[in-house]
Amino acid sequence: xxxxxxxxxxxxxxxxxxxxxxxxxxxxxxxxxxxxxxxxxxxxxxxxxxxxxxxxxxxxxxxxxxxxxxxxxxxxxxxxxxxxxxxxxxxxxxxxxxxxxxxxxxxxxxxxxxxxxxxxxxxxxxxxxxxxxxxxxxxxxxxxxxxxxxxxxxxxxxxxxxxxxxxxxxxxxxxxxxxxxxxx
Numbered sequence: 350x351x352x353x354x355x356x357x358x359x360x361x362x363x364x365x366x367x368x369x370x371x372x373x374x375x376x377x378x379x380x381x382x383x384x385x386x387x388x389x390x391x392x393x394x395x396x397x398x399x400x401x402x403x404x405x406x407x408x409x410x411x412x413x414x415x416x417x418x419x420x421x422x423x424x425x426x427x428x429x430x431x432x433x434x435x436x437x438x439x440x441x442x443x444x445x446x447x448x449x450x451x452x453x454x455x456x457x458x459x460x461x462x463x464x465x466x467x468x469x470x471x472x473x474x475x476x477x478x479x480x481x482x483x484x485x486x487x488x489x490x491x492x493x494x495x496x497x498x499x500x501x502x503x504x505x506x507x508x509x510x511x512x513x514x515x516x517x518x519x520x521x522x523x524x525x526x527x528x529x530x531x532x533x
Contacts, residue, residue, distance in 0.1 A: 351475070351525040352389060353498055354488045355517035356400070356408040357381035362519055364438055368431035368458070374407045381520030386411035389522060394418070395483030400426035405488045408520070412486060421478070425471035426497075428490035432458025446492070447510045465496045465506050472500040491517055501525045 357378035361367045374382060389412055399409040401422040409420045433456045434442055444450065446461055454460045479485045489497060494517050499509025502525060517523065 350392070350484045351501060352392065352394065352484060352486045352522045353494055353501070353517070353525050354385065354408065354486060354522045355491060355494050355519055356402075356405040356488055357385070357520040359404050361436075364440065366431040366434045366437055366439060366442070366444070368428050368435040369402065370436055371402050371404075373403050378404070378520065379407070382408045382411045385520055385522060386415050389486065390415045392484045393482075394486050396479030397421065397486045397488070398423045398426065398478065399488040400428065400490060400493065402427060402490070405490065409486070409488045423471060425467050426487065426489040426493055429461070429464055429492035430455070430458040432456050434458065451510055461492065461496065461510065462506060464493060465500070465509070468493065468497050468500055472497060486522075498523065498525060 357374050358381060359367065359372040359378055360375045361370065361372050385408070394416055395418065397409055397413050397418050398421045399405045401424060405426070406420060406422065413420045432454070434444060444455070451461045454463065475485065487497065495515060496509060498515050499506070499512065504512065515523065
């Protein structure tokens with residue numbers, strides 16, 4: 350099984366387009382990471398992969414410490430690039446990524462299709478990176494996790510865009526069954 354984890358809380362998550370800003374966890378986020386590690390310690394996780402952004406790595410640390418495992422950083426897991434919108438307040442600058450930026454990049458940033466394309470080889474190579482019999486913990490971000498969830502679930506890009514049931518909250522883990530061929 351794959352435990353698809355969205356990093357824990359930072360001070361910017363709720364109100365700003367954080368994207369690739371390298372924010373640390375806040376006090377609530379550190380407590381979430383400890384609680385998440387306690388819940389996940391019962392699973393046979395033998396591989397931990399994280400986005401290189403510190404909020405994801407800091408989310409992974411308590412789990413890695415409990416399990417005595419290294420944290421393997423994977424650039425592919427990095428968050429959506431909000432480009433010119435990064436660090437702006439969401440309330441002041443509405444974005445509809447699924448409608449307006451699924452194929453067309455945000456000015457100075459990327460499109461959701463570019464995130465999908467970046468994650469496709471990563472999803473296809475998970476079996477090579479981690480033992481097949483082991484559970485895997487993948488720590489990422491909202492949009493990168495949404496795209497990865499679709500890939501790992503065998504959905505197409507269009508089906509993933511239409512998916513309304515997977516909305517990863519900070520500090521949560523979703524179990525995803527490992528599949529053989531992620532969607533192209």
